[in-house]
Amino acid sequence: MKRNYEHAESCEYIHVHEDIVEKVNAQMPAEDDLDDLADFFKIFGDTTRIKMLYVLLCSEMCVCDLAQILNMTQSAISHQLRVLKQMDLVKSRRDGKTIFYSLSDGHIKTILSQGLDHIQEDEE
Template sequence: MRSNDEAVERCEFMHVHEDIVNDVENNMPDEETLYDLADLFKIFADSTRIKILYVLFESEMCVCDIAQLLKMSQSAISHQLRVLKTSRLVKNRRDGKTVFYSLSDNHIKTILDQGLEHVQE
């Protein structure tokens, strides 16, 4: 005899709500877009990158300043900044010999603010 939980988990497709399925299917982003979105969220899966993004919320900074603030090596910070730049989350500008980094746009702050709100609930 099957329990109610087993019956709920196992969909027999006896009655598909085609209108709902079609509406959802029509509103789903395409596979490539979903793949790109998954890649974006992978970038947020590293606490060092999250720290760097939070630092850059406050101010444009160079590698040396970020390294000192986070008590990490310049090499480690540079590596993470490369990843963030490749993902278009940060941008840079040169002032003489110094390269300053900042957030690419306000979407990054919005994404992290929403995530932080979610984990603090």
Template structure:
């Protein structure tokens, strides 16, 4: 077990870490943002939307889930600004909000696959 015999060993490192640490509110928002990626269904929806926009019916068929379950998770993804939508008559089509979503997804995938 590591035990520090001093309160601060590398004062410069501690000072730099404190200076560079984002504000508490930003860290909270970031933690909330990453929680959205903590659900397999939401990850599947993001993956399905990589290449093209899809409606709830198509997502439901692609993921073999109920439309209700898909709609619920899309609501969470919209609130986190990870997906956007457009209406065409009675049909609503969903897409990823921007390329950042793909980047975040791909970085996570690369990290997992490195194991």
């Protein structure tokens, strides 16, 4: 059955609510910040990076551990870690000759957890 969504996308009566428009415009972040936010969320659009972030949510790990868990090459893991580090989603620490990776802060954990909660909620 085809539905008519024409009215959901446009107003029948053209009238701009200036007070609402002004209030929202005053709260809008700068264009550069919105561009950065879009780039930030693009990182979450890749399944491999999501898997890596979720693994790091569970425990800090070295490249060898990540490669083993995700069944990927160390080279592929290193490439994705570079991207995640550039976006400040992961951090590293050296212990002797080994570099361990973890989520950069609690915000990333919150984003992953809330996203997963949202997806699983839709399945119920």
